[in-house]
Amino acid sequence: MAEPAQQLEIACSACGAAILIEPLLRTARCPYCDSPSVVNRPATTDRPDPLFAIGFTVDRRRATEAIRGWLRGKWLAPSGLRRAAAERVQGIYLPAYLYSAAVDIEYSATIGEAYERTKVDLSSKRLRRVREVEYRHLAGRHASYVTDTVVTASRGLANAELEAIEPFDLSALVGYSPALLSGWIAEEPSLTREDCLQLAREEVRQGAVGIIEGFLPGDTHRSTSCHTTLRDESADLILLPVWVVALRYHPRKPLVRFVVNGQTGRVWGATPLSWPKLALIAAAIAGLAGLLVLVGRLL
Secondary structure (H helix, E strand, O other), X not given: OOOOOOOEEEEOOOOOOEEEEOOOEOEEEOOOOOOEEEXXXXXXXXXXXXOEEOXXXXXXXXXXXXXXXXXXXXXXXXXXXXXXXXXXXXXXXXXXXXXXXXXXXXXXXXXXXXXXXXXXXXXXXXXXXXXXXXXXXXXXXXXXXXXXXXXXXXXXXXXXXXXXXXXXOHHHXXXXXHHHHOOXXXXXXXXXXXXXXXXXXXXXXXXXXXXXXXOOOOOEEEEEEEEEEEEEEXXXXXXXXXXXXXXXXXXXXXXXXXXXXXXXXXXXXXOOOOHHHHXXXXXXXXXXXXXXHHHHXXX
């Protein structure tokens, strides 16, 4: 079993106090003078220095309002969750990899060409136009270049959660500077670079079908399959602005986590369902069905 990572001791640049930094954090605040510090750790293969970052444009108030707006649209969520105040609203610079690669796709699909023909309706003895589809097999190769694929480098935030609040406007990327992180929480990568490459490759392969179906001829298509080869891969560590919000709607229920895109305000959260509300809906449906049966009998 690997040895747990040791805390790092740094000196506060303002008051000189010794501060212990958690191994997966890049920033800290001095408990004595509240001055922010950015940790300068030696770069490694799995924890390189970030090349680029996107700054926060959504503040804490707007992130909280976005969460509440999201919950107002979830009418099957527990009522207590919609009334809950944000217990923890934290802005975090999330480590992620920006991936690009050349993609060679060998594909096959069945495409359909629609046409109309005249047919005699035997029942009415009239002519009518009938739409039919003629299918044929198509196979080939397609080469393209994918950019702007972003995958998480954090074990704390799953890639599915990051995908749910994408996209980020990557044209806003700026060169990384420790000054950008001052006063914010910034996380070090906790996934290896190879782990992140695998996530990115899988995301690109899953998107290959969409790439192919975007240019297939015909009026319809089905049974599309792709074999994808990636080459000339590039993966750069970047930092993305994310608000993480934890809400508690009942003392005996676990915290519900939401994430907010710190650039656009887009929200995602695994919103639980209210079983009492579902029971009321089921009872109402059963009551309506019973009423309809009774009316039918009376008629």
